Amino acid sequence: MSFKLVISDPETANSFQIDLTGAKANRLIGKRIGETLEGDLIGFPGYEFSIRGGSDKAGFPMHRSFHGGARKRILLKGPIGFHPTRPGQRKRKSVRGNMISEDIAQINLKTIKKGEKPLEELIGKV
Numbered sequence: 001m002s003f004k005l006v007i008s009d010p011e012t013a014n015s016f017q018i019d020l021t022g023a024k025a026n027r028l029i030g031k032r033i034g035e036t037l038e039g040d041l042i043g044f045p046g047y048e049f050s051i052r053g054g055s056d057k058a059g060f061p062m063h064r065s066f067h068g069g070a071r072k073r074i075l076l077k078g079p080i081g082f083h084p085t086r087p088g089q090r091k092r093k094s095v096r097g098n099m100i101s102e103d104i105a106q107i108n109l110k111t112i113k114k115g116e117k118p119l120e121e122l123i124g125k126v
Contacts, residue, residue: 001025003019035051053108
């Protein structure tokens with residue numbers, strides 16, 4: 001089991017990409033978009049993150065309004081997964097549910113609370 005984590009820091013406008021494997025990756029299974037995540041679970045002591053989204057192994061985005069971990073074709077009228085070009089435009093697109101499962105390849109995290117050490121230092125140790 002492995003995930004690519006994209007961690008964004010709104011204060012510095014930086015983002016970091018790391019690979020998460022093994023037991024640390026298994027701890028994320030079952031979490032949903034919008035939940036907060038303690039940094040200790042993934043090797044960032046003192047930090048707190050919010051799950052903002054992600055995509056599966058085939059590139060389909062996770063969608064907040066679709067519950068579960070399956071992929072399904074749903075009718076979309078705006079982002080995420082579809083950006084209309086005309087007012088009122090809708091389209092049926094494939095998206096992944098809002099729960100992290102084994103099929104997810106990338107998870108997007110936003111930093112909510114910072115720890116003692118900066119992310120740059122901790123990224124080298126993970």
